[in-house]
Amino acid sequence: MNLPADAPFVSRPATSFAAGALAVAVHALFLLLLVIGVSWQTQHPAPVMVDVWESLPQLQKPQPAPAAEPPPPQPEAVKPPQPARIEPPPKPAMKEAAPPKPPDIALEKKKAEAEKLKQLRAMQAAEEKALADAARAEAEAMKKVREKELAEQKKRDLLRQMEEEELMQRMVDEDAAREVRVAKATEARAAASRRQAELAGVVGEYRNQISAKVRGNTRLPENLQGNPEVRCLVRLLPTGEVQSVKVTRSSGNPAYDDAVVRAIQKSSPLPLPADRDARIAFVPELSFVHRPKE
Amino acid sequence: MNPVLDQDLSLLHLILHASVPVQLVMALLLVASLMSWWFIFIKLFALKRAQRLTDSFEREFWGGGDINAMYQRVAAERDGAGEMARIFEAGFREFMKLRRQAGQNVNVIMDGTRRAMRATFQRELDGLEAHLSFLATVGSVSPYVGLFGTVWGIMIAFMGLSSVAQATLAQVAPGIAEALIATAMGLFAAIPAVVGYNRYTHDIDRLANRMESFMEEFSNILQRQSTTK
Numbered sequence: 001m002n003l004p005a006d007a008p009f010v011s012r013p014a015t016s017f018a019a020g021a022l023a024v025a026v027h028a029l030f031l032l033l034l035v036i037g038v039s040w041q042t043q044h045p046a047p048v049m050v051d052v053w054e055s056l057p058q059l060q061k062p063q064p065a066p067a068a069e070p071p072p073p074q075p076e077a078v079k080p081p082q083p084a085r086i087e088p089p090p091k092p093a094m095k096e097a098a099p100p101k102p103p104d105i106a107l108e109k110k111k112a113e114a115e116k117l118k119q120l121r122a123m124q125a126a127e128e129k130a131l132a133d134a135a136r137a138e139a140e141a142m143k144k145v146r147e148k149e150l151a152e153q154k155k156r157d158l159l160r161q162m163e164e165e166e167l168m169q170r171m172v173d174e175d176a177a178r179e180v181r182v183a184k185a186t187e188a189r190a191a192a193s194r195r196q197a198e199l200a201g202v203v204g205e206y207r208n209q210i211s212a213k214v215r216g217n218t219r220l221p222e223n224l225q226g227n228p229e230v231r232c233l234v235r236l237l238p239t240g241e242v243q244s245v246k247v248t249r250s251s252g253n254p255a256y257d258d259a260v261v262r263a264i265q266k267s268s269p270l271p272l273p274a275d276r277d278a279r280i281a282f283v284p285e286l287s288f289v290h291r292p293k294e
Numbered sequence: 295m296n297p298v299l300d301q302d303l304s305l306l307h308l309i310l311h312a313s314v315p316v317q318l319v320m321a322l323l324l325v326a327s328l329m330s331w332w333f334i335f336i337k338l339f340a341l342k343r344a345q346r347l348t349d350s351f352e353r354e355f356w357g358g359g360d361i362n363a364m365y366q367r368v369a370a371e372r373d374g375a376g377e378m379a380r381i382f383e384a385g386f387r388e389f390m391k392l393r394r395q396a397g398q399n400v401n402v403i404m405d406g407t408r409r410a411m412r413a414t415f416q417r418e419l420d421g422l423e424a425h426l427s428f429l430a431t432v433g434s435v436s437p438y439v440g441l442f443g444t445v446w447g448i449m450i451a452f453m454g455l456s457s458v459a460q461a462t463l464a465q466v467a468p469g470i471a472e473a474l475i476a477t478a479m480g481l482f483a484a485i486p487a488v489v490g491y492n493r494y495t496h497d498i499d500r501l502a503n504r505m506e507s508f509m510e511e512f513s514n515i516l517q518r519q520s521t522t523k
Contacts, residue, residue, distance in 0.1 A: 019339060027328060035306070
């Protein structure tokens with residue numbers, strides 16, 4: 001008979017090492033679960049109710065105006081360099097005046113030579129030929145000079161044309177840029193007006209809700225006649241709770257005024273829009289007009 | 295401008311930005327948790343082995359084998375034989391010694407044998423129960439330690455709130471979240487420790503019962519043997 005269990009004998013240090021490794025593994029697993037779980041929760045940032053009342057109106061409204069105004073000055077600032085570039089054209093005219101001089105001198109020389117030739121024609125035929133050659137050469141030189149000048153002028157004209165084209169191009173570009181800027185500004189203005197309209201809609205909606213709530217809580221005095229109007233100034237907390245109610249224009253019926261004030265206090269907290277910009281119309285002060293009937 | 299929305303509420307961020315006492319509490323709880331899990335696994339292995347060896351020994355013993363041969367084998371491999379086998383070995387050795395010395399007095403022989411077996415039994419039981427008190431301590435104390443860390447963290451969070459003009463929930467929320475991690479860790483350390491402690495005490499009780507009944511039965515066998523001889 002043999003002990004069946006004696007074969008898998010585990011020594012103690014090995015056991016404790018395995019146990020330690022398992023313990024660490026359990027913690028790593030738990031930590032992993034915790035990290036995954038918590039990061040999953042942070043996808044929804046819970047603290048949304050952050051009320052920074054004072055700074056918001058100033059921060060949001062002035063922004064569009066400065067953004068829209070700055071663009072116009074820029075094109076004016078770019079323009080001044082243009083005249084300086086248009087100046088080059090006159091230069092070629094100045095240079096054109098210079099070339100005629102050589103021909104005058106050449107003509108005088110020619111005339112003198114012709115006179116001399118008349119006098120000395122009999123004397124030196126060979127010289128005459130040489131002179132004629134020289135004259136021809138000079139004429140050719142003159143022609144060449146003129147051609148050169150013409151070529152230069154053409155070049156200059158070309159250059160001028162290119163410059164003008166460049167200028168035109170630049171102006172066109174600037175016009176396009178200005179158009180884009182103007183379009184952007186109008187777009188921003190349109191967005192702002194859209195936002196305004198949206199806000200107005202929200203404000204109106206909540207005004208209706210508030211007056212409906214107040215109307216539900218109003219207990220009309222028996223002696224009330226017609227549909228008199230009461231104007232109240234309601235001081236509200238950001239949560240919508242009514243701090244104080246003051247009648248700014250009485251209906252003429254004190255009992256009805258009191259009833260409206262009581263109804264407003266009873267309606268606390270008043271429904272307020274979640275939109276911060278829309279809240280500005282309600283918090284901290286709400287001017288409230290109430291009529292007993294719609 | 296908006297101090298709350300850009301705050302990172304991830305676990306690591308919360309732990310690293312907790313106040314020092316809360317961090318100390320968390321470290322203490324982490325160590326306690328690691329230790330208790332270590333002991334849980336050590337005990338798990340040790341008890342499984344003890345149960346397996348006890349099963350095999352009982353099967354062999356009641357299978358009708360030669361007691362002398364069994365004694366030789368168990369004495370040769372003391373460590374790997376198991377708790378019950380060691381009790382058997384101690385009792386049988388004492389029985390043999392006493393029978394050689396004390397002669398025929400059965401009561402003297404049996405008393406000595408029983409004492410030897412009881413002593414071994416106590417030692418084995420002590421070995422099995424080692425570290426269990428640590429599990430019990432962790433199980434009962436670590437929730438309180440975690441709670442202390444939480445209370446401290448919340449105290450700090452509210453103290454910070456007192457210096458702010460406009461109090462919002464968002465200003466205390468991170469502090470409370472980080473403080474609550476301490477309680478979570480305390481519970482994480484305590485729950486396995488309590489479960490492990492209860493389970494192992496139960497297992498050890500059953501093993502002890504088996505050993506005690508074996509001791510009684512073995513004493514009977516030895517007594518019968520000594521009177522018949």
